[in-house]
Amino acid sequence: MKSSPRSPTGRLLYAQSGGVTSVINASAAGVIETARAHGVKVFAAHNGILGALREELIDTSKESKASITALRHTPGGAFGSCRYKLKSLETHRAEYERLIDVLRAHDIRWFLYNGGNDSADTALKISQLGKAMGYDIRCIGVPKTVDNDLAVTDCCPGFGSVAKYTAVSTLEASLDVASMADTSTKVFILEVMGRHAGWIAAAAGLAGEGADAPPHVILFPENVFDETAFLAKVKATVERVGWCTVVASEGIRNAAGQFLAEAGTRDAFGHAQLGGVAPVLASLVKEKLGYKYHWALPDYLQRSARHLASKTDAEQAYAVGKAAVEYALAGQNAVMPVIVRTSDAPYRWKIEPAPLSKVANHEKKMPKGFITRDGFGITAAARRYLSPLIQGEMPPPYGKDGLPRYATLRNQLIEKKLPAFAI
Numbered sequence: 001m002k003s004s005p006r007s008p009t010g011r012l013l014y015a016q017s018g019g020v021t022s023v024i025n026a027s028a029a030g031v032i033e034t035a036r037a038h039g040v041k042v043f044a045a046h047n048g049i050l051g052a053l054r055e056e057l058i059d060t061s062k063e064s065k066a067s068i069t070a071l072r073h074t075p076g077g078a079f080g081s082c083r084y085k086l087k088s089l090e091t092h093r094a095e096y097e098r099l100i101d102v103l104r105a106h107d108i109r110w111f112l113y114n115g116g117n118d119s120a121d122t123a124l125k126i127s128q129l130g131k132a133m134g135y136d137i138r139c140i141g142v143p144k145t146v147d148n149d150l151a152v153t154d155c156c157p158g159f160g161s162v163a164k165y166t167a168v169s170t171l172e173a174s175l176d177v178a179s180m181a182d183t184s185t186k187v188f189i190l191e192v193m194g195r196h197a198g199w200i201a202a203a204a205g206l207a208g209e210g211a212d213a214p215p216h217v218i219l220f221p222e223n224v225f226d227e228t229a230f231l232a233k234v235k236a237t238v239e240r241v242g243w244c245t246v247v248a249s250e251g252i253r254n255a256a257g258q259f260l261a262e263a264g265t266r267d268a269f270g271h272a273q274l275g276g277v278a279p280v281l282a283s284l285v286k287e288k289l290g291y292k293y294h295w296a297l298p299d300y301l302q303r304s305a306r307h308l309a310s311k312t313d314a315e316q317a318y319a320v321g322k323a324a325v326e327y328a329l330a331g332q333n334a335v336m337p338v339i340v341r342t343s344d345a346p347y348r349w350k351i352e353p354a355p356l357s358k359v360a361n362h363e364k365k366m367p368k369g370f371i372t373r374d375g376f377g378i379t380a381a382a383r384r385y386l387s388p389l390i391q392g393e394m395p396p397p398y399g400k401d402g403l404p405r406y407a408t409l410r411n412q413l414i415e416k417k418l419p420a421f422a423i
């Protein structure tokens, strides 16, 4: 990896990409505060890469120090994010060239792209095209995804907080159902995000340990959904414990490979829109076993629940933003700061650069050794991996009205210099 010191002339462009998290703004704070400390002006793309294509760039120097600090505890994507996949360089070169034109017009020398594996791929392509077009641009990926499915990094900023929310919610809802089971609800089903990888569902397993502790059944997208085995496990649990908590990933599929929860729509990346596996499972339970049920679909609540964020996660999110700026200013290109675990107990981690080419377009699933043999629970190895990631709390400050004091930004756009570009 080439690393040559650069003087901090030029601007830095930061963009958020894909589904947001409760701590992606902590990465933004890490980027902006670190760049400010080096005297570098940061523009933020409005609504992610679309803002870069449309030349809608926010001047973050107009934001107060307090507002930027408040990003550390504010969920959502403060500058807007988007799902927009740049097509292949061969067929849609004009889009990439437009990006280089926008970067050049505003003397942007560093581009930091905060997203998942698709975004790592885009950042890599821009760095390659910059070189081919003779424009000196350093591109750094900043990791983010609640799905925890990025390659190379030990975990992904955003995941620890959704994991904590899921484990805590599983525990709390289980206490509720346990109190009612004698005369009312016997089965509670929680549906969590995670399209292809079961990391979030696995985190629910931290709520309890042992055969009778909730969650009694976890359904992972890594396993084919087996209706008979599922119903047998629910029935046996209700007969033994009196009630049963099920946690299902939105991404579970049947033997034919179809999502149980597919809504029939697709996003710009071609991903199926999911959501609704819990009611499907609930109907099965009612129809085949006759048990009264409740189900919940926390959906966006789980990835925006900053009030219940993991301190470890919030700190890692800030740290990758900070490191990304340091790498960029040191002249590194086409890398991503990744989290390296150096010890499980006590949990220790550090940040290192990894080539974007190793992160782009790979998807990290749960290892076989993290799922119990019957397919419905997590192993001790999974606990060792997951447990440190939900450690610590860092609640936002609350106001007199009882609500969190979240950042509100001015998001002032700079003047455009180029003609409009049709997307």
Ligand code: F6P
Residues within 6 Å of the ligand: 018, 019, 020, 083, 145, 146, 147, 193, 194, 195, 250, 267, 273, 274, 303
């Ligand atoms: O970014 C990941 C994710 O949170 C998935 O787990 C979920 O399926 C998806 O985003 C939802 O995406 P959208 O908000 O675009 O519908």
